[in-house]
Structure formats: C-alpha cells, structure tokens
Amino acid sequence: MVTGIVAGRLALVTGAGSGIGRAACQVLSREGATVIAADLNYDSAMETIKTIPLASGANAVGDHSAIELEVSQSASVQKALDTAMEHYKAPPTIIVNSAGIVRDNWLLKMSEEDFDKVVAVNLKGTFLVMQTFAKALTAASLPGSIINISSIVGKYGNMGQVNYVGSKAGVVGMSRVAALELGKSNIRVNAILPGFIDTPIIKSVPEKVMKEFLARIPLGRQADPVEVGELITYLASEKSSYVNGAVIDIAGGL
Numbered sequence: 470m471v472t473g474i475v476a477g478r479l480a481l482v483t484g485a486g487s488g489i490g491r492a493a494c495q496v497l498s499r500e501g502a503t504v505i506a507a508d509l510n511y512d513s514a515m516e517t518i519k520t521i522p523l524a525s526g527a528n529a530v531g532d533h534s535a536i537e538l539e540v541s542q543s544a545s546v547q548k549a550l551d552t553a554m555e556h557y558k559a560p561p562t563i564i565v566n567s568a569g570i571v572r573d574n575w576l577l578k579m580s581e582e583d584f585d586k587v588v589a590v591n592l593k594g595t596f597l598v599m600q601t602f603a604k605a606l607t608a609a610s611l612p613g614s615i616i617n618i619s620s621i622v623g624k625y626g627n628m629g630q631v632n633y634v635g636s637k638a639g640v641v642g643m644s645r646v647a648a649l650e651l652g653k654s655n656i657r658v659n660a661i662l663p664g665f666i667d668t669p670i671i672k673s674v675p676e677k678v679m680k681e682f683l684a685r686i687p688l689g690r691q692a693d694p695v696e697v698g699e700l701i702t703y704l705a706s707e708k709s710s711y712v713n714g715a716v717i718d719i720a721g722g723l
C-alpha cells in the first residue's frame with residue numbers, strides 16, 4: 470500500500486531533469502505519486518527517475534517514467550499526453566509546469582530572438598501543457614491540480630530580465646484565467662513564485678548581484694529546491710482542496 474498525501478496519483482512534471490522539477494518529482498514520489506519526468510533533455514529526466522525509489526504497492530498507478538518533451542511545441546506536448554495515456558490508461562491528475570529558461574539582457578540590448586525564445590518556453594509552453602492536459606482531464610471527467618512555476622520577479626520586476634519577467638508575469642495571469650475557467654471541472658490551478666532557489670538556472674547570476682539579493686532576503690539564504698517541491702506537493706494534494714487561483718510566494722520573505 471502506497472501512503473502519502475498524493476498516494477495513488479499520477480503526476481506529469483515538466484523541466485523534471487533539473488532543479489525544482491527534479492525536486493518536485495522526488496517529493497511527489499515520496500508522498501506516494503507515480504511521476505512522469507518530462508524534459509527537453511531525456512537523459513536528465515531519466516537521471517531524475519534514477520534518484521527516486523520504484524513506485525510500488527496495490528494502489529500505485531504504475532512505475533515512474535521519463536519522456537522527452539519540448540514544451541513550446543504543441544506536437545511534442547500532444548505526444549507526451551498520448552504516451553502517458555498509452556502507458557497509464559489515464560491522464561495525470563497532477564501537472565507541474567517547471568520547464569523554464571533565461572536569456573538575460575538589458576531592455577535596450579535584448580534581441581527579438583531571445584525575447585521570443587523565453588516567451589515560447591516559459592509562457593507558451595505553460596499554456597500548451599495546461600490546455601492539452603486539462604482537455605484530457607475534462608474528457609475523462611477527472612479532477613486535477615495544475616501548479617505553474619512563475620517567479621518572484623514576475624511580481625516585482627528585475628533588471629536585465631525584460632523577457633523572463635514578462636513571461637513569468639504572464640504565467641500568473643494565465644493561471645488565474647485557467648483557475649476561473651476550470652474550477653467547475655474541479656481542476657485547481659495555482660501559481661507559485663520562487664525567489665532564489667539553489668539550482669543551475671541561477672548560476673548565470675553575477676556574484677555581486679547574488680550578494681545584493683541575499684542581503685534583501687529576510688531568511689538570509691537561498692532555498693533548497695526540495696523546499697519548493699514540498700509546496701508543489703501540498704498544492705497537488707487534497708490538503709489544499711480549497712486553494713485555487715492562488716499566487717504564492719516562496720521567496721524567504723524577499
């Protein structure tokens with residue numbers, strides 16, 4: 470018998486090959502879910518699966534799996550859903566949109582290409598995954614929980630990230646719309662706003678900027694990605710059954 474707050478549930482996590490996505494897979498599986506780790510980089514998604522114990526027990530949906538997914542391409546997202554349906558015979562009822570990229574530059578120097586790329590992955594990718602998987606849930610009359618990873622800078626802005634901040638503010642707006650539209654189908658949609666989380670994505674932040682940020686964080690430290698995985702898993706579970714359309718900071722008070 471699998472136990473835990475998401476026992477017997479199937480979860481799709483995008484960007485699962487690294488950082489917050491990987492930690493989400495680890496906490497979700499610790500709490501009883503079977504996870505589909507999806508990433509542009511299949512090998513890294515597979516590495517994530519190797520870090521978690523096999524799903525077992527009478528109510529387990531099946532074994533964890535890894536898939537290659539390019540979130541900004543609708544055909545790839547549809548293929549991910551088809552693969553999940555074929556393998557598990559039902560759509561995932563937990564969907565975590567963690568795939569994300571940065572291509573930083575000043576507003577006056579930002580190339581159109583870098584703007585489009587970041588919006589395509591962070592904003593359009595989140596839209597495509599939400600739409601495709603929510604369609605499958607409503608078709609199967611299943612309840613679900615969608616957790617979209619925005620960023621604290623989507624709320625406050627950040628110099629040098631006009632494309633990233635625009636995409637992350639958009640994720641908040643889209644999540645609110647999705648929560649309004651999908652609530653009647655008992656599909657909850659929430660957005661979380663991480664601050665400084667210790668993952669590869671922040672390695673490009675210059676040391677000086679990093680120090681300034683740390684000085685502004687009341688808790689005085691970066692977060693471990695597992696701390697974000699805990700919030701994601703809470704939102705995925707029935708412990709948060711009346712939390713819908715929420716936008717939750719996880720930024721140490723920043």
Ligand code: NAD
Pocket residue numbers: 483484485486487488489490507508509510513538539540541566567568569570590594618619620621662663664665666667668669670671
């Ligand atoms: P990360 O770079 O460690 O992981 C991102 C993962 O997304 C990688 O495995 C990458 O291969 C995958 N990915 C990139 N493009 C993809 C695509 N087109 N399709 C599918 N997968 C793709 O970053 P992270 O820190 O784990 O970030 C996860 C999410 O959290 C991102 O959306 C990021 O913007 C957000 N976030 C991170 C922080 C932080 O401090 N780390 C803060 C705020 C928000």
